Structures are given as structure tokens and as C-alpha cells.
Amino acid sequence: METSTNHKLIIYQLLPRLFGNAQTLNKPNGSVEENGVGKLNDITDKALQEIRGMGFTHVWYTGVIEHATMTDYTAFGIANDDPDIVKGRAGSPYAIKDYYDIAPDLAVDVNNRVGEYEALIQRTHNNGLKVLMDLVPNHVARTYASDVKPDGVRDFGQDDDKNKAFDAKNDFYYIPGRHFVVPAGYNPGGDELSTPLKDGRFDEDPAKATGNDVFSATPSINDWFETMKLNYGVDYRDYRRGYFDPIPPLWNKIYDILCYWSKKGVDGFRCDMVEMVPIEFWAWVIPKLKSAYPGTVFIGEAYDKNKYYDYILKGGFDYLYDKVGLYDAIKRLTRNEYGASTWEINNVWNNHSRDIDQHMLRFMENHDEQRIACGDFAGNPWLAVPGMIVTATLNTGPVMVYFGQEVGEPALGYQGFSGNDGRTSIFDYCGVPEHQKWLNNGAFDGNNLSDGQKSLRGFYQTLLNAVHNNDALKNGNFYELMMANEHQSGFNQLLYMYMRYTDEQQILVLCNFNREARKIWIKFPDDLLMRLNLGGGKQLNDLLSSAKFSTKDVWQGIEIELQASSGMLLNVE
Template identity: 65%
Template sequence: MDSSTNHKHIIYQMFPRLFGNTNTTNKFYGSIDENGVGKLNDINDKALQELKAMGFTHIWYTGIVEHATMTDYSQFGIKPDDPDVVKGRAGSPYAIKDYYDIDPDLAVDVKKRMKEFEALVKRTHTNGLKVLIDFVPNHVARTYNSDAKPKGVRDFGADDDTTQAFSPRNDFYYTPGQAFVVPQGYNPGGEGFTSPLKDGKFDENPAKAIGNDVFSATPAINDWFETLKLNYGVDYLNNRECHFDPIPPVWQKMYDILHFWTEKGVDGFRCDMVEIVPAEFWGWLIPKLKEAHPQLIFIGEAYDPRIYGKYIFTGHFDYLYDKEGLYDGIRRLTRNEWNATIWDINKVVFYESKDFPEHMLRFMENHDEVRIAAPDFAGSPWLAVPGMIVTATLSTGPVMIYSGQEVGEPAVGPEGFSGNDGRTTIFDYWGMPELQKWVNGHKFDGGGLSDEQKQLRRFYSTLLNVAGQNEAFTHGNFYELMLANQHSRGFDERVYAYLRYTDVQRVLVLVNFSRYEREINIMLPRDVIDMMLLRGAIAFSDMLGDKVYHTINIEDGLYIKLPASGGVLLNF
């Protein structure tokens, strides 16, 4: 049994800074005035209705919380950030400057930025969708300074004893006697950016440890030098000795922060880099928040399959990224790499997440990964069709799409701090040219899309609605068919097959990762034929199209031609 639940979360990851931006300039290292920026108010009822119709149940609004930036908002009482410790003109959304505030870039009226967010939450709910936002627990911006914190809240580090490298009562880790040194060679904002604060220095003495567990005053340029690591009671320099009793101050501060956002109507959190925060903290935090809000969902960004179970059963996460398992295997198959094999999928099914498939979040794109249409991935969005079918239907767990994926956004060219790496920048002011064709001046009607892009978007819409509205996928069982078909006609390491079924619905999933059409004869094992009481002639209807396939005798299998880089969901 895959899951006891009767629903499937279908998540649209949206970066508001990019999503509503209709400016097409895209100047390298451009400013907010040159390249423009999307606003929360751009995400109107029509946009949300279109996403709802596409099959989505949740919107993950990425980069909502205020983070460090090179844009000056001092006229609004916001303290400027030193660009020497900011990555990109817009700044990283994972270098949080104030856990209690909204990124001013996203507001039409900066002074009313929280009200604009509250209106977006209400608008999202009114249109039948739930709201997810980021929670970044491991680190904060080097310039963290909360000017929006509720009365009585103490800022991180305000009560620290900075003479100690580690204390269980401190919020940060320190390097006593050493001042922080900006990595040599960093040129914030590029050649055209000037600021009185851009001097290659940042005043921090003693230096604090940084987010990627570097306990040094002189981090390298490839480190997360713009962030400060928070102290959850683990003494990393003393055999990772844990001090969890009494509860470290950071634990309670983080609870207060998430409680604040749940009171704003947020329905769940995508939690950043959960494995570098102790599982014991999550095991304390998540149940405590769910006492008052039992429907909250927690998604963890995780990368080590060996400890997935720990973060699900001890940490109480609802879902974890399935990146190192399913994503990596499907990426190799989609790229037609020489060592790609469908047995990588079976490794996930039978080993890595065998005991908790319903807890794994599947995807083929997110903000950290190369775009499917980028040359460094597949070069064509259509090559992802078989992978997306598997991603969406392999288990009852959630599936996620990254904004722009549905129209083939390729992320071509360098944007500024982000190089030409096939990823849409999270550090720079930018517009997504292909998504802008669907946004169409905030009409959200796809008026600028090509016929091929409209067809691609229809594929995603059909797939996601089928996955979210049919019980075989929302709470059905899984039966792997590759072992029974190793020697069947047309099968090799580029073809994959399985069943999803309940007592009242049965779906045969067939995908072909090969670049060529495949003629196959799929055999159902005797135990499946007997369990499902199958006899004689059977009709199979493709849920992704209008074709119907027939077999005269099910015991002889089903003959079918699978299109190159394609697949079918056969209801029978």
C-alpha cells in the first residue's frame, strides 16, 4: 500500500520577483529600475484561477521573506545592506534579513508590504489554493536586523557571549580574536555597480561562523560567506556534542517566527537544508506547531537517502525532496546518458523510499536545478514527458513544477551573479522570456505562446489533473512490472512499466525514455490477472489522450507502440 491518504498535493513553485515581471530588458547585472521586478499584486485572481485549473493545489511563494539586497530602501526606514556580503543585485532569498518582514522588492507600496502579502494569502485561498512559503532555519544574512519583530522579541545574537566560540545559550558561533575578512576577488554587483559601502570590507569582530559549516574568519568565495550559521545547541568543534536540555534559545525563536506566519494564514513551509539542522529540533518544533494548526504541512529540502527516515519519523516532516534518488535517475534517463537505466527508478522504489513513498516530494525542476530545456539538461522540454509521467504518478506523494517549466523556459545566458548555468537566477533582477509570453502583460492568457508551447502547457495540465483527481494516483497501490517483463518484446533499460490501482480503478503506466519509437508487448503477471479478475479481451484508454488500445486475450499481454520520449496512462 503506497499511502493511506486520499489526496495528492500538486505544488507550483513561484518566485514572485520573476513571475510577474513583464520587463524584457534583462541587462547583465541590471538594477531593479533597469530590469524590473515582479510584485505580489501581480499575482491576481486570473493568474491563480489559471493555476488552479491546471491542477495545482498549493503555491510555494519563494523568496517572500525579507532578505539582504543591494537595492537601497533607506528612505523607508530599512537599513541598507553592505554589498560586500550580498550575492547579486537583488540578493539571495536564502540570506534572510528579517524573519518577520516581507521583501520590499515585492511591494507596490513598500510601507504596506505586509498588507499586500496578507491580501495575496486571502486571494490565494479564495481561489481554492493553499499557501507555502520558505523557512530558512540554518542561517541568516550577515546583516540580519529585524525592524519588524513583534514587541518583546530579541534579535539573534543580542544576548550572546561573543568571547566564547560556542555556548549552548548563544545564537551564533564565533571566532574570538579574529575579524571577518571578505573573500578576496569578490566584486559585488559587477563592474557597473557603485556604492559607498562597496569597499571590500565588512565590520564584524569577532567573526561568526557561516552557513555551510565553515568556522573560520576567512571563508572562500565559493562558501556561503553572506550568511551566518545559527546555533541549535551542537558544538561542531567538539565532536558535535549536543546540548538540547534546556532548549537552546534559537529553538524557541524559530517557533515564534513560524507561529507568526501561521497566524498570517500560511498553510505550510518548505524548509531549507533541513539535514544541517538537528532532527531533534524538528521533532520538537513540528508537533508543537501542529497542536494549533494540524493541517500545516512541512516539506524538507534533503539530500541524503540514508537518513530520510530519521527526518520523517523523528523530525516529523510530511515530505522530503527526492532529489538524490528519483530526480537524479530520471535526469540521467532524460539526457540519454550511457549509464542511464530504469533500475535507478527501481532502486528508489525497492530501497531508498520503500517504507515511505508517500512522504517523498518528486520534481524535475526547482530553483536549484538546471532547467529541462537548457542545453546542460535536455535541450528540449518535450524530452521530459516520460520523466514527468513517472514523477507525477509513481507514488501518492506530492509533485512539484517550477514556474516556467510548463512553457519550456530554458534559462539561457548569464544574468549577473548567476552565470550561464542553465538555472533561472535567484540572485538577480530578471525576467523569464518564455513565461512572459504566458503572463502576457498580466492577462495570464498565454497570448504570446507559440502553438508548441500551448501544447506543452496542455500536456502538463492534463497530467497534473489526472494525477490529482484519480484515486489510483491519490491513494492507490503500486505494482512494479519490470521484473515480469525483463524478457518481453521491446523492453530494455529505457522502458519502464508499473500499475497504480485501487478496488475500483486500475491504470497501467508505460513510458519510453528512448529517442525512438518502441514496439512492446507488456505482460501482466498471473497474480495480477487473478487478483483483478481479468479475462479475455480488455480495452485500455489513454488518460493523456484519446487513444484506446485493445488486447484479444489479456494473458497474451498488450501490444502497443510507445512514441519516442513519450508515455501513456492506460485506464482499464
């Protein structure tokens, strides 16, 4: 698993709507006035300096593009969205309403909302960080209409022949002769919202296909009914036959959108649900954009491990989510599930991501997944320590942390459209209570954190800076030590160990997923010792603590005791 390219992006994901919000009412289905909302301007130089100090290299600003909402911004010339096709009072950031605009919720001066985002991009760069933002290529809000698009830009669907269910020149799919029907039983905004627009109907004739590949005028309440699927030239009625020559108009429209934001200084794009968009499009647009804006990063949200190679080698993605792989294995281990084994980690790099492991983005939280500290995941954020060490150091690919993870945010309670499911809502106006203790009304000094939370944040800071500052962890080679130690006294299948090394540095990574301390004698294979030219007495210093170990002869190994749910990064002196 050799690599010469620095892939070790260290990404901090945050939702501006939530990140800077200091209000604590958290009324279910509460309005923006009641529950508050974070602003782009809340992400200050101090906040960015703190993020940089944690070891991060990139910030993913999630949900900044204008999306459908139940909040009234007609005073600023923005048309209301029908709440019957909006999820949550704030609305889903993945139901884009105008690709050329910024969500008005996020602006102090709504009329200058794009300018405030441009200022945030510049502020981020000035603090030594790069900017990632969303591209949601598969679907848009049912109320999509760009009112600030550049001159000459044709809007989605503006030139469609709505009498055709499918045409490669259309931007949408249609159900001719049928009106769209709002799913029965949907109560937008709960009983707290009362507006004449909330009438169980939405005027869409003919109906358009729904984002999650529902080609019906009557999507269910469990579908992505608030969105319309975009047409990249794939006829789903004809076994997904592709019509890519000539290039469908939508392709150039998405390219223009990418150029628009790249020109403003965006350094990369996290692309939503990439497998729902034909790989031929990615193979066309990614090199085209990189030619115009060299160095742009493309991260794909992907879940089919059988297609990983195609999306990297053919599609051109720099990185893909490692959800169906390392995340799932680490979650089972962290939860102490019956039958969970660290050999599952071996299976991840040794099988489904072999040869492309450096292209896999690793994480333990993001906006779609449960918080580690919630009862349905681990219940205790400290139980994530061994998993987070593996997540950050297994290979040279990027690692991501979701805001609030570093202080143990558990996402307790019902927030509105988002239920009590262990996830911080992306649909509702709300505060993030444990994160707010670090926020401290905009001071970003963590003074309201408990001692335990300060220690937890210190762990993340030490780990991520170790990854950022040590070439063996950032760019080094990988050698797993499981087979060399599986018959050693003290070994069990909840221990994981490997070396990360360069010619100049060797780091022994040890992780204990056991809920009790474990003592083991670590042996190094002869071929590894010869490769690294190691011999004689050595001292090993833990990069995560002040612990030190020594051995009179590294060929004989070294005895180490690991505390429960812990890990070490032992630098070989």
C-alpha cells in the same frame, strides 16, 4: 506500498520577484529600475485561476521574506545592506534579513508590504489553493536585524556572549578575537554597481561562523559567505555534541516565527537544508507547531538518503526532497546518458525510500536545478515527457513543477551573479523570457506562446489534472511490471511500466525513454490479474490523449506502440 492518506500535493513553485516581471531588458547586473521586478500584487485572481486550472493544489511562494539586497530602501526606514556581503543585485532569498518582514522589492506600497502578502495568502485561498513558504533555519544574512518584530521578541544574537566561540545559549557561533574578512576578488554587482559601501570590507567583530559550516573569519568566495550559521545547541568543535537540555533559546525563536506566519494563514513550510539543523529540533518543533496549527505541512530539503527514515519517522517531516534518488535517475534517462537504465527507478522505490515512498517529493525542476530545456540538461523540453509522467505518478507522494517549466523556459544567458548555467537566477533582477510569453503583461492568457509551447503546457495540464482527478493515481497502490516484461519482445532498459490501482480503477503507466518508437507486448502477472479480478476483453483509454487499445483477453496481454520520448496513462475500462 499501501496507503490510505491523500499525500498527493501538486505544488507550483514560483518566485514572486520573477513571476510577474514583464520587463525584458535583462541587462547583466541590472538594477531593479532597469530590469524590473515582480510584485505580490501581480499574482492576481486570474493568475491563480490559471494555476488551479493546471491541476495544482499548493503554491510555494519562494523568497518572500525580507532578505539582504543591494537596492536602497532607506527612504522607507530600511537600513542598507553592505553589498560586499550580498550575492547579486537583488540578493539571495536565502540570506534572510528579517524573519518578521516581507521583501520590499515585492510590494507596490512598500509601507504595506506585509499587508500585501496577507492579501496574497487570502487571494490564494479564495482560489482554492494552499500556501507554502520558506523557512531557512540554518543561517541568516550577516546584516540580520528585525525592525518589525512583535513586542517582546528578542532578536537573534541580542543576548549572546560574543566572547565564547560556542555556548548553547548563544544564537550564533563566534571566532573571538578575529574580524570578518570579505573574500578576496568579490566584485559585488559587477562594474555596474558603484556605491561608497562597496569597499571590500564589512564590520563584523568578532566574526561569526558562515552558513555552510565554515568556522573561520575568512570564508572563501565559494562559501555561503553572505550568511551566518545559527546555533541550535550543537558544539561542532566537540564532535557535534548536542546541548538540548535546557532547550536553547533559538528553538523558541524559530517556533515563534513559524507561529507568526501560520497565524497569517500559511499552510506549510518548505524547510531549507534540514540536515544542517539537528533532528532533535525538528522532532520538537514540528509536533509543537502542528498542535497549535493542525494540518500544517513540512517539506524538508534533504540530500542524504541514509537519513531519510530519521527525518520522516523521528523528525516528523511530512515530505522530503527526492533529489538524490528519482530526480538524478530521471535526469540521466532524459539526457540519454551512457548506461542510464530504468532499473535505477526500481532501485529508488525498492531500496532507499522503501516504506516511506509516499513521503518523497518528486520534481524535475526547482530553483536550485537546471532547466530541462537548457543545453546542459535535455535541450528540448519534450524529452522530459516520460520522466515527468514517472515523477507525477510513481507513488502517492507530492509532485512539484517550477514556474516556466511548463512552457519550456531554458534560462539562457548570463544574468549577473548567476552565470550562464542553465538556471534562472535567484540572485539578480531579470525576466524569464518564455514564461513572460504566458504572462503576456499580466493577462496570463499565453497568447504569446508558440503552438509548441501551448501544446507543452497542455501536456502538463492534462497530466496534472489526471493525477488530481483519478483516485488510482492519487491514492492507489503500485505494482511494477518490469520483471514480468523484461524478456518480452521489444523490451529494453529505457522502458518503464507499472500499474496504479484501487478496487474501482486500474491505470497502466507506460514510459518510453528511448529516442525512437518502441513496440512491446505487455504481460500482466497472474497474481496481479487475480488481485484485481481482471479477465476477458478490455479496452484501455489513454488519459493523456485520445489513443485507445483493446485486447480480447487481458490474460494474454496487449500489444502497444510507444512513440519516442513519450508515455501513456492507460485507464482499464
